[in-house]
Amino acid sequence: MSTKKTVEKAEAKTGVEATPGKPTAKPAAAKKAEKPAEPKVEKVEKVEKVAEPKAEKVEKPVAEAPVAKKAPAKKAPVAAKKEKAQALTDVDKKDVIAKFGKNPQDTGSAAVQIALLTKRINELTNHLKEHKQDKHSRRGLMKLVGQRRGLLNYLEKTDLELFRSLKKELEIR
Numbered sequence: 001m002s003t004k005k006t007v008e009k010a011e012a013k014t015g016v017e018a019t020p021g022k023p024t025a026k027p028a029a030a031k032k033a034e035k036p037a038e039p040k041v042e043k044v045e046k047v048e049k050v051a052e053p054k055a056e057k058v059e060k061p062v063a064e065a066p067v068a069k070k071a072p073a074k075k076a077p078v079a080a081k082k083e084k085a086q087a088l089t090d091v092d093k094k095d096v097i098a099k100f101g102k103n104p105q106d107t108g109s110a111a112v113q114i115a116l117l118t119k120r121i122n123e124l125t126n127h128l129k130e131h132k133q134d135k136h137s138r139r140g141l142m143k144l145v146g147q148r149r150g151l152l153n154y155l156e157k158t159d160l161e162l163f164r165s166l167k168k169e170l171e172i173r
Contacts, residue, residue: 088119100166110155111166117148118170148172 093116097107100115124141128134152172155163
């Protein structure tokens with residue numbers, strides 16, 4: 001290659017014009033002595049930012065285009081206020097105990113327990129007629145029916161006359 005082409009290539013790479021008569025390449029010893037330039041790093045002091053109270057946003061009123069208001073949807077008329085399904089009240093329990101118990105403190109006899117369970121079962125059955133998808137209450141109903149069935153089996157073995165009269169009075173199949 002000619003020296004002219006070599007000089008042009010060196011000028012293109014370095015961006016420095018080569019002067020005529022001077023060599024463009026540096027000697028090897030000079031290359032080693034020269035260190036690459038290190039970028040200057042400025043030291044930044046850490047400054048703690050104090051939390052400033054946030055300014056509340058103020059909403060500016062925006063001119064709105066007039067919009068035709070829809071009439072509120074009419075609700076279906078409610079014939080009677082629906083009762084909340086809940087456990088038996090103390091008054092209901094006292095009435096059942098007075099009717100089927102031997103005395104007002106008789107809460108544990110099989111007849112009283114069966115009567116109380118029957119009242120709860122009837123309330124849950126009415127609830128489930130309205131809320132057919134209520135699977136949790138349906139499971140609770142099945143547990144109550146099973147409890148009552150166990151008490152009825154016990155009563156049938158021990159006191160057949162009481163069993164038949166109770167079944168007739170409570171209208172249990």
